[in-house]
Amino acid sequence: MTATEPVSGDEDRTSRFLTAADPLRGLIVPMVLLLSIAVVVIIAISWFAAERLDHETENRDVALARTALATEAERLGFLAKDLSFWDEAIERLVILGDEEWADDNVGSYAYETSRVGLVIVVTALGQTRLLFRDGKPYRGKAQEFLSPDMLEFLTRRANAAPMEEPEPVVSYAVIGGQVHTLAASAFTPESGVEVVTQRRTRPILILASALDTAFLEQISDAFLLEDLAVSLALPDEARVYAPISARDEWATAYLTWDPSRPGTRLRQDLLVPVVISLLAIALLGLLYARRLARARRESEAISMALERERELRDLKSRFISTVSHEMRTPLATIQAATDLLDHFGNRMTAEERQKEMDTIRGRVAAIDDLLGEALLLEKGETRQSVPEDLDLAALIRAQWQNNLPSEGRALELTDERTNPATVRFDRRTLNQIIGNLLQNALKYSSAETTVAVRLAETVDRLVIAVTDHGIGIPQKDLAHVREPFSRGGNVADVGGVGFGLSIVDRAIALLGGSFSIESREGEGTTVTVLLPLSARKEPSR
């Protein structure tokens, strides 16, 4: 009971110590972990968001480019609908031959202000009657600029519009290597210069405006599209493009520009901080891991120290309780013997009285031995070693008969030594070894079995082997037999302190020898002691 109280006290102290060091660590670690996870999640989200931003920006830019193209087409169509102007132009030029007026007015109206590079009028009969090129009258044919297919297409579609509401047709064509927006409108000149023979076939006005540098600059500024260009072939993947085509037609060309990719720029801008923060998180994690490991090591060291202290105290307390308990038996014997003498001495023979006195002396000696052994183990006390010549066989027999509960037990002593002369050892030390081994052999075997002692010799060693046919020592306990208080798990209620083999161990060490144990649970035990014959070790102090 006394041993358990300080144990729980130590545990309290241990846990209090750890709790005192804990609150910061307990809070910071999850917070840092949480923050790190948050940072990583935010980075991942921004990473994907950046990609999405690029994609969205591209879509928006394509929509803007299409709007720019549609606006241009609409503008040209609007010019083509201004038929009153074109009526006058045709009249002036064709009828009056007023080229000067045409230069002044068509040049400024169509070319300079409206960027219309080509003005073509095709008669109802399909002949080119009026041509301006870059604001100046040009005497040529429409076929120089437009393919017959395109001319046919524009004429047919423009004629399809109602007479009262001319609806311009918009298309695109490559003229002189450059892509142009075309707007065609059917009209009926008021002056009737041209004979209109059929209702559905009218003269057609065609305006063409090049998607030239000026146009590209204009929409580049308006829509923030970089490095705009017109490409006749499908551009490579590095560039964004919008197809240039009239509705329901294949693309004539492509309006291309550099992708702005704000997401990619964002990623590039973020890269350094992201790498730094990830490194910081990793570093922080590493630092905390190290700190935790150190804290754990420290607390383990503390609990190990406490554990050692506890074991020591436990050992001492066990020592006191087992020794005192083990002393009660000889004390009880002494008490019983004295009581016998005291109360019934007069009814005993002199021989019987002497036997009681001898018993008392014997038990007193046993208690003294027990205390001596306890002190030897507890403090490592040793006496001065006094080597003397000893008759080993006689010493063993004397021990067996006088100092051990050997009544009714058989001792089988075999001496295999070629030269069984006397040996020279400290008597008390040798007695401790033999006494304890025989005591164990007797204690842990049943009355009907024999105890065998074999004496032998090697070149320089004395061999003493003690064999019993008793309960044996369990395999798992064999490793601990030399420790004080260690007893086999199968000793049941056989009395004992667990000193025997640790005393033997110490005594043998004192004589410079060694011993080994062979044991099989339920079959018996053999302890073999080897003692040096030549070099007799003196105690070190």
Add this chain to the structure above:
Amino acid sequence: MNVPPRKVLVIEDEADIRERLVRGLGFAGYEASGASNGAEGIASLMQTPVDVIICDMMMPSLNGFGTLTVLSDHPDLADIPVIVLTALGEKTTRDFAFGKGVRGYLTKPFQFSELVETIEGVFEGTHRGEGDR
């Protein structure tokens, strides 16, 4: 007064103590016999019933705890008064013993006169549960 001597069985593994108790109780006028463990003691009781049992606790083979349990459960033996004589002074052992109905509890070392007093107390029916030193 030709009263037959009271019979006492001493169950004790330490021969030194057992023999002296048997002899001392013999001198004191009892008819005492010994057994070196619980199993031996119970076997002996089946043959020869006694008037009082003196029982050790720490013994090989069947120990005092087992012996007291067997005795208290046995219809023929449950009525025989038991006095415990042990080196174990702990409360748990004492509580166990009294739980099994023992009539006296002596701890080693003990005085012979104490033991005789306890035995006599048991016979007089006054010495119940205070065999303490």
